[in-house]
Amino acid sequence: MxxxxxxxxxxxxxxxxxxxxxxxxxxxxxxxxxxxxxxxxxxxxxxxxxxxxxxxxxxxxxxxxxxxxxxxxxxxxxxxxxxxxxxTTLAYSLTVQPVTIAGINYNVSDSDTLFVLDGDRIRVRTSGEFCEGDYGGPVIHASNSVQVGVASYSYQCGVKRYPSLSAKVAYHAVWIANAAR
Structure with missing residues (x-):
């Protein structure tokens, strides 16, 4: 993080x-x-x-x-x-480590706590809602610690009946990899 x-x-x-x-x-x-x-x-x-x-x-x-x-x-x-x-260059340590991002063929199953709304988005179902300060943070697929989303939007922060949306990392994986080089 x-x-x-x-x-x-x-x-x-x-x-x-x-x-x-x-x-x-x-x-x-x-x-x-x-x-x-x-x-x-x-x-x-x-x-x-x-x-x-x-x-x-x-x-x-x-x-x-x-x-x-x-x-x-x-x-x-x-x-x-x-x-x-x-x-500027970071130094890796016990508390500073890179994340593994989902590749273009990475799939989140329907039984997981996330699901895809369309090609570019993931809706967060049960892991809470995004609020100010959360946007841009990772959405992690808990079963294998892979980042599958980037927190993007929520309607009425903290109200669980409204969805939080994140950008789907797999959809943008090639662009992300190229921009990080």
């Missing part, structure tokens, strides 16, 4: 989104975390924190050098809501 920290004035960075570690220099998150009315915010307004279970303390903080939004991302519909951040 990574905490995505933001401050438009670049003075006091606070967690606004989540992410997952792909490599020592790449973080996967949601494109919606970095866009203000269809325009991307500058990378200098962001930092990432890794190696801590606290959103605004501990671990190590790294500068974001580049934010690459999926070219098909639509801020109105949240379609293709994935982004890869290039960051």
């Amino acid at each position: 990574a905490a995505i920290l933001h401050d438009p004035k670049e003075l006091t960075f606070r967690q606004t989104c989540g992410g997952s570690i792909l490599t020592t220099t790449a973080i996967l998150s949601a494109a919606s975390c970095f866009v203000n009315q269809s325009r991307p915010n500058p990378a200098s307004q962001y930092r990432i924190r890794v190696g801590s279970d606290q959103p605004n303390a501990g671990g190590s903080v790294h500068a974001v050098r580049l934010i690459t939004l999926h070219p098909a991302y639509d801020y109105r519909t949240k379609s293709a809501d994935v982004a890869v951040l290039r960051v």
Whole structure:
């Protein structure tokens, strides 16, 4: 996990989104975390924190050098809501490890707690609802610890009768891999 920290004035960075570690220099998150009315915010307004279970303390903080939004991302519909951040080099440790992402042929069965709404989305059924600060974080297929989604949207944070949606990692796996190189 990574905490995505933001401050438009670049003075006091606070967690606004989540992410997952792909490599020592790449973080996967949601494109919606970095866009203000269809325009991307500058990378200098962001930092990432890794190696801590606290959103605004501990671990190590790294500068974001580049934010690459999926070219098909639509801020109105949240379609293709994935982004890869290039960051200063992380050091792997017991608390800083890369995630395994679902490949293009990865399948989540109907009996699992996640299910596919369409080619680009996964709906989270029983694992809770996303709220502020969760967007961009990983949705993990618990049976084998593979990241299958990127938290993207929820209606009325914390109200379980409404679905939370995530971008389907397998659908974007090739793009994610290329952007993380």
